[in-house]
Amino acid sequence: MKKIVECVPNFSEGRDLAKVEHIVSAFRGKADVKLLDYSSDRDHNRMVVTAVGEPQTLQAAVVEAVGIAVQEIDLTRHHGEHPRMGAADVIPFIPLHDMTLDEADALAKSTGKLLADNYDLPVYLYEKSASADHRSNLAEVRKGEFEGLPAKMQLPEWQPDFGPAHRHPTAGAAIVGARMPLIAFNVNLNTADLTIAKAIAKKIRFSDGGLPCVKAKGFFLNATNQAQVSMNLTDYTQTGIYQVVEAIRAEANSYGVAIANCELIGLMPLQAMTDTFAQYLGLANFGEKQVLKL
């Protein structure tokens, strides 16, 4: 199987569906690029595209889509509930298959340079691709939004990584970077006792000394009268689904509680499933090549 990268670009258009379709068209009809989803929101006035593909061809599709967005979206007239800094606002690259985070980082940087060169657009690198610690967090990079960019770009610590040192008049700036795929995974307990879910979440999350790359919270589900441990796994190669489920099972057991069921929210890389499958079975000498798929 080829290298596969995912890109989830966010565009600042969620009302004019002709423009939405025009931007999305860059991801259609291309060999080795697959448009998995796109959804626009009127209130947020924003659209999120999910596409996967071979790195070079997906990059070309992203650059084409950003070109359309730069031409068609005018942020001086843009209003919406979601914070935004650019017409093409955030462009994360996520390694999915046979690809390291470093390779996705290189792809993000070359994409940023292309966007700057082609469209005279200032580009900030974030997450894994950030050029300094204070530029890693998306909220920090975007703070001030489109309207605050001219002032922000006066500051030495907020010079763009690529492109001109001034705001694009209508398209603002783009934020590009690489990150690991995020897995949103919930474990529902056979108890209505929220305090147990909260205690388990506290025990397993990294911020309280638990498992690496695990964020967790306890919730109560009215519909099913169940307590839930809701998680984000920010790097499944550090802590995978098997590890969190079995850690929760062991913790729950100490309260005399069992796992009722689990839920995967959204998408998961094939590798995260393959790892879990192999771990549950104690599979020896197992390779992903043994899984038949086209």
Place this chain on the structure above:
Amino acid sequence: MKKIVECVPNFSEGRDLAKVEHIVSAFRGKADVKLLDYSSDRDHNRMVVTAVGEPQTLQAAVVEAVGIAVQEIDLTRHHGEHPRMGAADVIPFIPLHDMTLDEADALAKSTGKLLADNYDLPVYLYEKSASADHRSNLAEVRKGEFEGLPAKMQLPEWQPDFGPAHRHPTAGAAIVGARMPLIAFNVNLNTADLTIAKAIAKKIRFSDGGLPCVKAKGFFLNATNQAQVSMNLTDYTQTGIYQVVEAIRAEANSYGVAIANCELIGLMPLQAMTDTFAQYLGLANFGEKQVLKL
């Protein structure tokens, strides 16, 4: 994801590598067809191709390959250890994704008709596609081989399903049919006691009243000093990997023995992994669409 079918055609040529490559070339460079493997054997004088693809395009590749085999292989001069009845000897179609066994059966039948029409080749249908019970088993259909075909084809119960009622002078006859994917799966126990592996195999295999579509035997592994339950799962939608592993775990437990590890031999459809993953986690509302792959 598209419908995906696997085809594992066996050709009666394992010595002339130019001919082998010529036959295999039919599976190369075609959109929606992927050549996974081919291996030829001098002693058997035979080659096995493994290819997956979208049903119609894979069928076209198979028909093309058989055409090359019919032209280049002369069974009147063919000698090898493996029994064979035709230049293109056996052509099984196996449903892999979003496809039923009935759909694979229809594909096998239409392929058989094309081979008969295009190459004036008698074609026997076998396995799921067999036109009568006595024609289901490959060994029965092939009995007599190329040399015995003229006499066999005199018998009313061995008239071909498609094509002429006489042997192709150099290419014999082809045997085409649909079957479920076979999963070869071993469970190794943390004991050297072969009698335990044999007792567990007897308990779980269908022929002794165990799980449907499970064949099982006990073996002793010299290299690791382990007893092994070795299985063929002939229809993972009836009994999947999760069910056999947990059945073996429970049986082993009653002997005070545990599972040391498991092995998958060869290939497995993605769906067999997805099912097992979902069952171990008790996943609610899980769909294969949530697995990111190209």
